[in-house]
Ligand SMILES: NC(=O)C1=CN([C@@H]2O[C@H](COP(=O)(O)OP(=O)(O)OC[C@H]3O[C@@H](n4cnc5c(N)ncnc54)[C@H](O)[C@@H]3O)[C@@H](O)[C@H]2O)C=CC1
């Protein structure tokens with residue numbers, strides 16, 4: 001499979017390593033100033049760039065009939081527009097706030113726990129995410145997906161980074177040197193705390209998931225998620 005890498009930073013480089021190990025070829029490594037030259041040769045594109053570039057990268061792929069996997073976070077206000085463009089162009093598109101198998105299992109666990117806790121008034125939910133200091137967005141895309149999972153399964157209505165109201169989920173976003181990504185969900189009562197936590201030990205899990213998603217989408221049309229790729233119910 002010929003892959004175009006849109007974003008050749010920390011993630012782009014780990015994705016390249018895993019893609020080559022799995023027998024794929026890289027036909028474009030695009031950084032900020034580079035053009036899309038080489039995209040026309042690609043079977044699939046993988047975008048791990050920056051929030052301001054994701055929409056342009058995804059649109060360019062859909063306009064050129066190249067299936068696109070995007071892991072870039074911090075641009076989700078435009079997600080519905082990208083879904084509509086994918087449908088209009090009869091293209092193929094996956095966005096995932098987190099491509100690792102472990103976090104996608106954690107998403108399911110979070111949904112289940114939120115449903116279980118929704119009628120138990122003694123507990124108040126909050127979250128913590130910790131990432132390296134170069135991260136541009138806060139809260140993380142993964143934290144937003146976790147918050148959405150809780151909101152869909154409970155009476156919480158939104159999230160906040162500070163001064164959370166009664167119906168808001170407080171997300172504490174911490175930035176610490178070299179942390180690949182740690183997410184915790186807490187249910188706090190006066191007498192105890194229930195915590196579920198995912199710790200990424202490296203970027204390999206995210207990168208492998210993105211390459212697996214790229215392999216999976218070949219020959220398909222439509223908008224999918226990692227739940228489809230991993231066949232999680
Ligand atoms: N969904 C997931 O599983 C994961 C998502 N991420 C997200 O992926 C993104 C990238 O993360 P990192 O690689 O750690 O960041 P990074 O800062 O190391 O790399 C970003 C790269 O994008 C490049 N870039 C800037 N403008 C561009 C453009 N117009 N076209 C193509 N490339 C451009 C920069 O030159 C830089 O090399 C972030 O949004 C991060 O939150 C990171 C890890 C896992």
Ligand SMILES: O=C(O)C1=N[C@H](C(=O)O)C[C@H](O)C1
Nearest residue numbers: 073097098135140141142181
């Ligand atoms: O920027 C990162 O590094 C990460 N970003 C993603 C996010 O925003 O959730 C996924 C992972 O936690 C690493």
